[in-house]
Amino acid sequence: MLALVGVLTCGLAHRAAADMVLVLPTGSENTAREEQAVGSVRLPTGPWAAAGFANVVPEGRIVQEAWRLRGSRASTLQLLIPLRDQITAAGYRVLYDCATDLCGGFDFRFTLSLLPEPEMHVDLGDFRYLVARRGEGATADYLALVVSRSTDTGFVHLTHVTPATAAPAPMATAAPGETAAEAPSGADGSAPANVSAPLPPAPGTVTMADLEQKGSVVLEDLDFGSGATTLADHAYPSLAALAAYLAAHPASQVTLVGHTDTTGSLATNVALSQKRAQSVRARLLTLPGVTAAQVSAEGAGWLAPRASNETEEGRARNRRVEAVLIPQP
Known part of the structure; x- marks a missing residue:
C-alpha cells in the first residue's frame, strides 16, 4: 500500500515490509485507514456516462486511506502531479486520469467508494481521479487516487487492491522516458476493462x-x-x-x-x-x-x-x- 511520509516515520511500523511509500508534503495528516482482507471494488477506467462506463473490478486485499493537508493553497493538479510521478516511478501504468467534469462530475464521484466526510472531502467542482495498475494478470495490483480541496485544505484518498493470495509486487522504477499514460487493452492477460451500467447508489446515497x-x-x-x-x-x-x-x-x-x-x-x-x-x-x-x-x-x-x-x-x-x-x- 502507499503510506504517508513526513518528518516522523514511526507511524509506519505496522506496515508490511513490501509496502511502498508515497511521499506527501510535510505536515500532511493521515485522517483514516480501513483494510479489508478479501473483497472487490469497482474502479472506473473511463468517464461516467448514462449508457455505461469502462471499469475494472479487481479482487483481493483492499486498503483505503485518506490524508488532509491543512493550510495548502496548491491546486488539485499541483497536488496530483508529484503523487502521479511517484506512482509511475514505482512501476505502475496509469490506466485513466481525469478532472471534475471530464470525469463525469457529480455522477462520476458517486460511483467511487471513498472513506466518508470529514476524513475525505470531495469538492464536486474541483477534484481529480487517477487509476493505475502494476503487474499483469492475476498478480496485478491496482491503485486509485482521488485529490480534492476546500478553501485552505487539500485532501488525498488512496484505494489499493492487491491479490489476496500474493504479496504486493516488489517496488520497481520506471525506465527514464517511459510513458505512463497508456490506455488499458485487456488483451495482455491483465484484468480487462469492462463496460457496465452505472453503479446503483449505495443505500442512502443522495443523487x-x-x-x-x-x-x-x-x-x-x-x-x-x-x-x-x-x-x-x-x-x-x-x-x-x-x-x-x-x-x-x-x-x-x-x-x-x-x-x-x-x-x-x-x-x-x-x-x-x-x-x-x-x-x-x-x-x-x-x-x-x-x-x-x-x-x-x-x-x-x-x-x-x-x-x-x-x-x-x-x-x-x-x-x-x-x-x-x-x-x-
Missing part, C-alpha cells in the same frame, strides 16, 4: 437525479435507535452526499421532513418527527460547504406513509427522514 428529478430523497441509512430523537454518532453516506450536493449548489435549499409510523397520537408523532429532522439538520450543518440558510427541518408525523402500517416491515419503512428540494423562484 442529483433523485433531488432534481423526483424533488425528494429518503435518507435511508439514518440510525436513531428505538424511540430516540438524537442521531446515532457514526458516519452516514447519505448526509455526506447531500452535503456535497448543497456545497456544489449553494443557491439550493432543502427541507428535512421527519416521518413516523401510526403508533401514538398525531401530536406526539409530529413532535417526535420534527425533533429527528432537527437532529439530522444539526449533523448536516457540521459537514463542509453547508450553510444554515440551505437547510430547514419539519415534522409530518404519520400523515404521509409510504407503506402500510399494518405490518412491522411497513411501520419500519414509514419511520424515516426525507430531504425535499425547495424550488427556487
